[in-house]
Amino acid sequence: xxxxxxxATEADGPxxxxxxxxxxxxxxxxxxxxxxxxxEYLTLGSDDSGYHFLAYRDGDRVLGxxxxxxxxxxxxVFDLYWIAVDPTAQCKGVGRNLLTASEEAVRAMGGRMLxxxxxxxxxxxPARKFYFAMGYENEAMxxxxxxxxxxxxxxxxxx
Amino acid sequence: xxxxxxxATEADGPxxxxxxxxxxxxxxxxxxxxxxxxxEYLTLGSDDSGYHFLAYRDGDRVLGxxxxxxxxxxxxVFDLYWIAVDPTAQCKGVGRNLLTASEEAVRAMGGRMLxxxxxxxxxxxPARKFYFAMGYENEAMxxxxxxxxxxxxxxxxxx
Numbered sequence: 001x002x003x004x005x006x007x008a009t010e011a012d013g014p015x016x017x018x019x020x021x022x023x024x025x026x027x028x029x030x031x032x033x034x035x036x037x038x039x040e041y042l043t044l045g046s047d048d049s050g051y052h053f054l055a056y057r058d059g060d061r062v063l064g065x066x067x068x069x070x071x072x073x074x075x076x077v078f079d080l081y082w083i084a085v086d087p088t089a090q091c092k093g094v095g096r097n098l099l100t101a102s103e104e105a106v107r108a109m110g111g112r113m114l115x116x117x118x119x120x121x122x123x124x125x126p127a128r129k130f131y132f133a134m135g136y137e138n139e140a141m142x143x144x145x146x147x148x149x150x151x152x153x154x155x156x157x158x159x
Numbered sequence: 160x161x162x163x164x165x166x167a168t169e170a171d172g173p174x175x176x177x178x179x180x181x182x183x184x185x186x187x188x189x190x191x192x193x194x195x196x197x198x199e200y201l202t203l204g205s206d207d208s209g210y211h212f213l214a215y216r217d218g219d220r221v222l223g224x225x226x227x228x229x230x231x232x233x234x235x236v237f238d239l240y241w242i243a244v245d246p247t248a249q250c251k252g253v254g255r256n257l258l259t260a261s262e263e264a265v266r267a268m269g270g271r272m273l274x275x276x277x278x279x280x281x282x283x284x285p286a287r288k289f290y291f292a293m294g295y296e297n298e299a300m301x302x303x304x305x306x307x308x309x310x311x312x313x314x315x316x317x318x
Contacts, residue, residue, distance in 0.1 A: 030232055073189055075306040113303070140299035142315060144272070147234040156301060 003094075005101040008053035008065060010042055015062035016055070019086050025123055026084075034082060037067055051081070054101055056094050063089040066098040068106060071115065078106045080116040099134055103159055113158050120151035131155040162253075164260040167212035167224060169201055174221035175214070178245050184282055185243075193241060196226055210240070213260055215253050222248040225257040227265060230274065237265045239275040258293055262318055272317050279310035290314040 008016065020026060020034045040049035050072075056064040064085035071077040080102060085094045106114055116136060118127045128138070136155040145152030167175065179185060179193045199208035205228075215223040223244035230236040239261060244253045265273055275295060277286045287297070295314040304311030 033232065073192065074304060077304060112307075115301075140301055140313065142274075142299055142313065144317075145233060145236060148271075154299065154301065158303075 002058065003063070003097070004057045005054055005097060006057065007046075008041075008055040008062075012053075012055045012062050012065070013038055013042070016053070016065050019062065019065065019084050020082075022087055023084055024087070034067070034084075037081065052102075052105065054098060054105070056085075056098050058089075062086075064094040064098050066102045068102045068114070070109075070111075076110055076112045078109075078111045078114050080114050083116075095130060096134065099130075103157070107159050111159060113156060116155040116157075118153050118155065119146055120153050121149075124153075128153060128155075161217065162222070162256070163216045164213055164256060165216065166205075167200075167214040167221075171212075171214045171221050171224070172197055172201070175212070175224050178221065178223065178243050179241075181246055182243055183246070193226070193243075196240065211261075211264065213257060213264070215244075215257050217248075221245075223253040223257050225261045227261045227273070229268075229270075235269055235271045237268075237270045237273050239273050242275075254289060255293065258289075262316070266318050270318060272315060275314040275316075277312050277314065278305055279312050280308075283312075287312060287314075 016038060017035060020031050037049070037051045038053070041051040041053055046052045050069040052068050054066045055062045064083070066083045067081040068078050069081065071079050080099075083095055083098055085098075103114060116131055118124050118131070120141070134157070136157045138153050139156045140154040142152040144150065175197060176194060179190050196208070196210045197212070200210045200212055205211045209228040211227050213225045214221045223242070225242045226240040227237050228240065230238050239258075242254055242257055242261075262273060275290055277283050277290070279300070291297075293316070295316045297312050298315045299313040301311040303309065
């Protein structure tokens with residue numbers, strides 16, 4: 001595949017929002033949260049918003065995106081807020097390439113740790129397998145965090 | 160002691176900021192973060208800022224404060240962002256009363272879980288003992304989170 005991963009620009013907004021909505025995994029509040037981050041990213045920039053957006057492109061199409069940023073009150077720890085891939089482009093390494101690019105960007109900013117929070121439900125088993133395969137460890141868990149029966153799983157990679 | 164715990168009002172700002180700075184436990188970034196929350200609380204209100212401030216008063220003096228608010232993307236989980244007590248008023252139950260009042264307020268809003276994040280360093284041993292004594296469990300830990308050698312300890316109470 002001939003692809004490029006670059007900083008997301010204003011024109012990518014509709015495709016990013018549409019990918020988020022179309023995965024079928026995220027609820028409305030989660031979809032809306034991407035919109036809020038996107039608006040802050042566009043209006044304030046990466047440094048002031050704390051949100052860095054990467055877009056995975058195949059020609060004019062955006063096939064996936066990642067959002068990461070520094071965790072407040074920590075020394076060089078970064079949150080991986082989102083990785084989402086267009087449902088029609090799954091299993092082609094889009095997520096893997098986006099995560100690797102995010103890690104490289106975080107390393108270039110001096111980051112020493114990446115945190116990815118995900119859910120413990122069966123729906124998110126692919127996400128958990130993905131993080132394990134990418135070298136993350138499930139270092140902490142909070143039972144019933146998202147809803148009763150839906151645990152928080154904190155995945156960590158020290159880079 | 161004759162005290163009152165109420166919602167904090169604009170006039171409490173200087174005392175809240177001064178308590179935060181005078182505890183000697185928090186670094187400048189942490190002290191500043193209280194200022195940011197305070198400004199959002201005053202300008203947007205509790206609901207839109209997501210920050211609820213309680214002040215512990217003895218006459219005109221504010222002896223301590225607590226900040227809590229709903230955790231985004233969760234169902235009825237609340238973060239306890241801050242509890243701080245004036246160094247001249249320690250060990251008199253100010254923190255205990257503030258935490259109890261925060262829990263009651265969270266319960267009244269339908270909350271089912273409170274999360275308090277603190278540090279694993281010796282400096283924070285009183286804080287950790289305090290949470291244990293108040294019925295919290297240390298359910299999760301992330302090594303080297305704040306800085307190398309300074310772990311994140313996540314305390315949880317299900318209410």
